[in-house]
Structure formats: C-alpha cells, structure tokens
Amino acid sequence: MTSSQPSTVDRAFQSALYDDTDPGLDTGASFLAADSGADAELVRRGREFVAAAWRRGWQPADVVRLVRRELDDPHVRLAAGLIRAQVPDDRPRGPRWQAQLDALPQEDGHARVGDRFSHATAVLELYRLLLRLPALEPLDEPGPRATAHRPQSRMLTRIRALLAKAEATGYPEEAEALSAKAQELMARHSVDEALLAAGAPAPDAPGACRIGVEPPYEQAKAVLLDAVATANHCRAVWNEPLAFSTVVGFEADLEAVELLHTSLLVQATHAMAKAEAAQRAGGRKRTKTFRQSFLAAYAHRVGDRLRAAARSAVAETEAPQALLPVLATRELAVTDRMQQMFPDTTTTRLRGVTDEAGWTEGTRAADQAQVHSHTQLP
Template sequence: MTSSRPSTVDRAFRSALYDDTDSGLDTGASLLAADSGADAEVGHRGREFVAAAWRRGWQPADVVRLVRRELDDPHVRLAAGLIRAQIPDDRPRGPRWRAQLDVLPEEDGQVRVGDRFSHATAVLELYRLLLRLPSLEPLDEPGHRAAAHRPESRTLTRIRALLAKAEATGYPEEAEALSAKAQELMARHSVDEALIAAGAPAPDTPGACRIGVEPPYEQAKAVLLDAVATANHCRAVWNEPLAFSTVVGFEADLAAVELLHTSLLVQATHAMTKAEAAQRAGGRKRTKTFRQSFLAAYAHRVGDRLGAAARSAVAEAEAPRDLLPVLATRELAVTDRMNQMFPDTTTTRLRGVTDEAGWTAGTKAADQAQVHTHTPLP
C-alpha cells in the first residue's frame, strides 16, 4: 500500500495553524520559505480561507478591521490582497459589499513582506486569524439588484459635505449649525424614502451593516452609535469582543447613521481635546475617567437631541396621516429583522462614569452639537 507524501503547505499548516506556539510558526515559515514552488498553493489556500470567512457571515471591512486590530499593517495589506484575489471566484454581491472592496488598502501590486521567511511568517499569522474566525449573523442586502443601479442621493452628498465642514471648523457654533442642517436633511430624506418605498410595487425591506466601535472608551462610543441609530429609525446591537455594532434598518437610514455617527465622533474628540486643555490650564491632569465620563455624557445628551429632532420631523410633516402608519410599519419591520438576527440580546451598563467635570464638559459639548429640525418637510 502506498500513500502520497503531504505537500509542503500541508506540513507547514500542520505546524503553524493548528499549533499556537512560536516554534510551530517558525517551523511552518521555514518550510514555506525554503520551497518557492509552494507559493501558488499558499495563495490558493488563502483565497479559500477568505471564502470561508464570507460563508461565516464576515464581510471585507470586518476582516480588515479585525486584522488591523489584532496584527500589523503588513498583515492588513496581505489580507486586502487576498480579498481582491478572491473576487473572481465570488458570487455577485450588493453595493455595500462592493463599496468595501473599493476602499481596500494597497490596491495595486503584489504584496510582499520582507524576505521569504518574514513573508511566510506574516502569511501564516494571518491565516491563523482567518482560520479561527467565529460565525457572524449574515448581512444580506435586500433588493440589492435595484440598488446597484441607483445613484447616490444628492441629499446624501449634501449631508456628507455639511458634516465634513462641521468636523473641520474650529468654531463650535458653526459646527452646531452645520450638524443641525445635516440632521434636518437626514430627517427629510428618511421621510421621503419611506413614502416612496410605501408606494412601490415591491416595498423595500430592512438591511443591516456593521460599524466599528473601537477602543478606547468603546462603551461610550457604542452608546453614541445606539443613540444615532435610534433617532434615525434603526436599531443597533453591540458586539464588544469583536469591536463592532450591527445596525439594522432601511438603506437610506443606514447611510444616515454611518455618516452622522462618524461625524459626531470626530466632533466629540475635538471637543474633548479642548475640554482637557482647559482642565490642564486649571491645574488638573488629564485622566481616563474624565474622557470616559465626557464621552458618556456626550452620547447621552446627543441622544436626547437627536430623538427630539426625529420627533419634530414627523410632527412637521404636511401629511402625518399618511406618514405615521408608514413609519410604524417600517419600525415594526426593523424590529422583526433585528429579533430574527439577534434572538438573544442583553443590556449592559456603562462603567467608569465617575468624573463630574468630564460629565459636565461632555454635556456642554453635546449641547453645542445639538440638532433640531425646524424646517417643514416638503
């Protein structure tokens, strides 16, 4: 009886991927470095790991975000290269997926990391991570065929421009005015989309996206994202171990949540830096509890302001009798979708919110970033 000898890749993987020790990693890297004929098979196996990640519910941005958090920049470039290489073998995807592919790092050229041994080590470290990815809730893109041919709304383009200006200005009053206008446009856009979808032959259905919630102060950031999601007719579920929240909602609202959450984080960071400078000028050292309390207060206060703006948008609609049942139906659809994706959820309480000065400063900063909707909807 005869048996075929395991390939170099099989022996390297057995040593490095199923053994968490450094010695196993060194052995596997040495095997790959010594056999240039194994390179093609190594790349093929990597593409299989990527495809397996997609089957487990991961998306390109999720993989890149995790690799960046757990490993180093060379690994991020290697992961991006694998993701691009796997595209020809993948099935058709929706616009959100394609948008993630468009922003992958290192978009051209063959990615190499140092000499053959260093490169093989980095590849095996990346494969170790990909092999151990847990399963996630799949994020289907309902109606993506129609969305694929639909250009981005001019309103979203205006919102993006307003928020960019709000982030760039050094004047709180100007940032407040720009953010308020952006939220006003978001509310108008959401109502318009709801009414259009209600009259369509095939009504839209809720989708979902993942948004990174990175340390430090991830609890406060998750609370801020939850507040933004709730105000824009979405629901957010935080996955603390993997540092992201899944936001469930209709496409136009998801886009608004992504834009506003990112902008408010930037504005909160700017405001916190100024508040800390004032604290230091008064003789107090910068502390972790100050920053945690600042961001927690900011998230809490902004949530109140956004909720008021959302209610005002509905109240000022010219056809509330038509609008309210539509919004109620969409709210129910979002809740049902969230419950299907996450049948078992728990609540958590913020930790480390003990600094009164930080809470006061965060509340004041949120007041300066307040958002109101005064303009009647068309």
C-alpha cells in the same frame, strides 16, 4: 501502493495553523521559505480561507478591521491582497460590499514582507487568524429596488460634504448652519424613502451593516451609536469582543446613521480635547475616567436631543397623519428583523463613569453639538 506525500503547504499548515506555539510557527515558516514552488498553492489556500470567512458571515471591512486590531500593517496588506484575489471566484454582491472592496488598502497585498522566512511567518499568522474566525450573523444586501435608487445617493454625498465642513470649521455659527442643512436633507431623504417604499408593489425589507466601535472608550462610543441608530429608526446591537455594532434598518437610514454617527464622534473628540486642555490649564490633571465620563455624558445627552428633534421633525411634516402609519410599519419591520438576527441579547452597564467634571463637560459639549429639529425621523 504508496500514499502521496503531503505538500509543503500541508506540512506548514500542520505545524503552524493547528499548533498555537511559536516553535510551530517557525517550523511552518521554514518549510515555506525553503520551497518557492509552494508560493502559488499558499496564495490559493489563502483565497479559500477568505471564501470560508464570507460563508461564516464576515465581510471585507470586518476582516480588515480585525486584522488591523490583532496583527500589524503588513498583515493588513496581505489580507487586502487576498480579498482582491478572491473576487473573481466570488458570487455577485451588492453596492455596500463593493464599497468595502473599493476602500481596501491600495498597496499590493502580495508584496513580500522582508525575506522569505519573514514573509511566510506573516502569511501563517494571518491564516491562523482567518482559520479561527467565528460565525457572524449574515447581513442582507440592499434589494433590487434599493439598488436601482442608488442615484439618490447624490443627496448623501451633499450631506457628507456639509458635515465635513461643519466638523472642520472653527466658527460655531457656520458649523450650526451647515449641520442644520445636513439634518434637513437627511429628514427629507428619509421621508421620501419611507413614502416611496409604502407605494411600491414589493417594498424593501430592512437590511443591516456593521460599524466599527474601536477602543478606547468603546462602551461610550457604542452608546452614542445606539442613540443615533434609534433616532433614525434603526436598531444597534454591540459586539464588544469583535469591536463593532450591527445596525439594522432600511438602506437609506443605515447610510444616515453612518454619516451622523461619524460626524458626532468627530465633534465629541474635538470637544473632549478642548475640555481637557482647559482642565490642564486650571491645574487639574485629567485621567482616563475623565474621558470615559465625558463621552458617556455626551452620548446620553445627544440621545435626548435626537429624540426631541425626531418628535419635532414628525410634527413639521406636511402630512404627519398619513406618514405615521408608514413609519410605524417600517419600525415594526426593523424590530422583527433585529429579533430574527439577535434572538438573545443582553444589556450592559457603562463602566468607569465616575468623573463629575468629565460628565459635566461632556453634557455641555453635547448641548453644543450640531443636532437640530431637522434631524432624522424616529
């Protein structure tokens, strides 16, 4: 009795996936390039790698972000195609997952990358990465009541539009008016959600989402995200090696954090470019330390402003005494959820914050950022 021979894909995997050398990769790609009959099995095995990533806590946006950082655009397209191909085999997911699927690159992920050998090489490089994905903390999807309330996202659509206009306009007064209106809508949305949850028979539990915190100057960007999350009664935990922060909070607040953080980051980038131009015009060469110090100061100062604005927002609420116990209960639920997900966390000190001019300019830019008393509640 003879044993069955390993398939071409098995031989390729043995050479390329369990051997990190370039010769092993070339050998595996050669096996696949010579056997067109192995193509269907190769795609099927890729879907299995994707499903394994979901079981380890990864989500579509996480995979695409890592592939884009570690590999090249053709690998991103291949990954997007595999993720789409795996959907029929997957269990039902929530709206945040679906939004990530909708945001995948639109190119056909199974289009060939050059000749058969080049394509096989790219596929094996992608599979190497997927095979070695570490386990992540699983993220809960929004509960049934939160999903049922999704129509209120029309307000978030309006907020997005207001912030986009604030970022694009060249007139400070117009930007301030647009941002103030956006913050007012955020506060209303947050208060409404909190009071609705308090009166529900089965209140929602906090969930979580991941937000990319990409180089350069990722430490300062993580500090900015932490400040925005805290002001919006969420908590953020930064994963530096994988370039993202996990934000824990109730669904409406998670959406507000994503919106406000993105807007402030855009405003900070624009302000930093303007400050650098002024420094160069004055004959002073700006460096990486200037930019790092600028963003660190910006994040620090914006955090102060958000906390002050949060206190004002509570004071302006029509029934603050009735609202405070609701907010306290939600705050405790978020903290408990974060501690369950991340029982062991450490703090880190910002590096490279040594440029006085950068700190001064970053503080000035934060004072001019569009954060007003109508921001989210704490």
